Structures are given as structure tokens and as C-alpha cells.
Amino acid sequence: AQSVTQLGSHVSVSEGALVLLRCNYSSSVPPYLFWYVQYPNQGLQLLLKYTTGATLVKGINGFEAEFKKSETSFHLTKPSAHMSDAAEYFCAVSLMIYNQGGKLIFGQGTELSVKP
Amino acid sequence: ETGVTQSPTHLIKTRGQQVTLRCSSQSGHNTVSWYQQALGQGPQFIFQYYREEENGRGNFPPRFSGLQFPNYSSELNVNALELDDSALYLCASSLNNLRGMNTEAFFGQGTRLTVV
Numbered sequence: 001a002q003s004v005t006q007l008g009s010h011v012s013v014s015e016g017a018l019v020l021l022r023c024n025y026s027s028s029v030p031p032y033l034f035w036y037v038q039y040p041n042q043g044l045q046l047l048l049k050y051t052t053g054a055t056l057v058k059g060i061n062g063f064e065a066e067f068k069k070s071e072t073s074f075h076l077t078k079p080s081a082h083m084s085d086a087a088e089y090f091c092a093v094s095l096m097i098y099n100q101g102g103k104l105i106f107g108q109g110t111e112l113s114v115k116p
Numbered sequence: 117e118t119g120v121t122q123s124p125t126h127l128i129k130t131r132g133q134q135v136t137l138r139c140s141s142q143s144g145h146n147t148v149s150w151y152q153q154a155l156g157q158g159p160q161f162i163f164q165y166y167r168e169e170e171n172g173r174g175n176f177p178p179r180f181s182g183l184q185f186p187n188y189s190s191e192l193n194v195n196a197l198e199l200d201d202s203a204l205y206l207c208a209s210s211l212n213n214l215r216g217m218n219t220e221a222f223f224g225q226g227t228r229l230t231v232v
Binding site for chain 1: 151161208226
């Protein structure tokens with residue numbers, strides 16, 4: 001069975017500081033991995049995804065994540081936080097195999113606060 | 117703007133009632149997935165519809181049912197509402213290609229259901 005664990009339900013950083021949101025996954029087959037962002041009272045927006053190929057993935061708004069198979073991790077980073085980055089972030093895993101495509105399993109989420 | 121639209125945006129129902137939520141998928145997408153997001157939690161997969169048939173289901177009771185129409189729009193129906201059904205219901209559309217592989221999912225803004 002697949003699962004996702006996000007370490008830290010709440011992370012607080014100062015504006016301009018490094019953002020690091022942690023995600024570990026469990027999967028019996030090679031996973032597809034995603035990071036989504038959710039602003040208050042809104043749906044989910046895709047930040048970035050890993051399917052195959054390069055393990056360092058760049059996304060929107062300056063975010064990137066690195067797939068580390070040996071550590072079963074897919075941590076999200078951004079070199080310099082901006083006030084507009086304050087939101088809820090979700091890591092998700094998917095099995096892109098026949099008849100299971102598109103089902104996403106989400107972590108519990110990490111709320112990012114950015115202090116001025 | 118993802119092009120996935122959900123209606124209504126907010127809804128209040130009484131315990132025991134039935135509710136229907138609607139989702140219009142993004143242009144060119146043929147698959148719709150529904151998720152339940154309880155307050156403070158990550159989204160939980162309810163089910164997916166492809167070619168007007170259910171294509172995978174999460175751990176939800178039969179009183180959660182759905183439909184997909186020829187234009188790929190979808191409905192989520194919940195019978196005998198319980199207080200714990202209060203949540204944000206998210207619809208996501210994707211494209212299932214001929215090999216059964218899904219592209220990334222695009223989410224709507226969600227329907228906030230409150231059961232009193």
C-alpha cells in the first residue's frame with residue numbers, strides 16, 4: 001500500500017529564509033510524486049511533479065523538490081521565502097499503472113507561515 | 117485558472133438528507149476524481165470516473181455514489197448525510213490516454229458542505 005508522511009504540520013520561516021517542507025513516501029512500486037499548494041478556501045494547485053527522469057524537479061514560484069529513492073523522500077524547498085508563500089502544502093503519491101492512474105494519496109499537509 | 121468548476125461553492129444540509137455536488141471537467145479531460153477533505157486533513161480519494169463508469173474507489177461507504185456524463189462532467193451524491201460528512205469536496209479532472217495512464221490532475225475550488 002502507498003502512503004505519504006509529511007513531517008511537521010506547521011512550519012514557520014522568516015521572509016527571505018530557506019523553506020524546507022519534508023515528505024516521505026511508502027510505495028511498493030516506483031511512484032509518481034507531487035506537491036500541491038492550497039490557499040485558504042481554495043482548491044489545490046500543482047507546484048511540481050516527479051514522474052521519471054531527472055530527480056531534481058523545478059516547479060512554479062521558485063519551488064523545487066528532489067526525489068531520493070534511497071531515502072524514500074521528496075522534500076520541497078525554496079531558497080527565499082516570500083509572504084505570498086504562506087499556505088497549506090500537500091505531498092501526494094500516485095500509481096500511474098493501468099486502472100489505477102490518477103488516484104492520489106495525500107499527506108496530512110504542512111501549513112507554512114512566513115514572518116515579515 | 118484550471119478550468120475545473122464545481123457547484124455549489126457552499127452548502128448546508130441537515131443530517132439524514134441527501135446532497136448532489138457537481139463538477140465540470142477541464143476541456144480535453146475525460147476522467148474525474150472526487151476527494152473529501154476534512155478540516156485540517158489532507159484530501160481522501162473517494163472514487164474516479166472514466167468513460168461514465170467507476171474506475172477505482174477509496175474507503176467510502178456505498179451511500180457515496182457518482183455519475184459521469186457523456187460530456188465528462190460528473191456528480192457526487194451522498195445519501196443519509198452524517199455530521200462527519202462535513203468537509204470540502206474536491207473534484208479533479210485528468211486525461212486518461214489510450215494506455216490507461218493519467219496525466220496530472222487539475223482541481224476545482226471545491227464545495228464546502230456543512231451537515232448540521
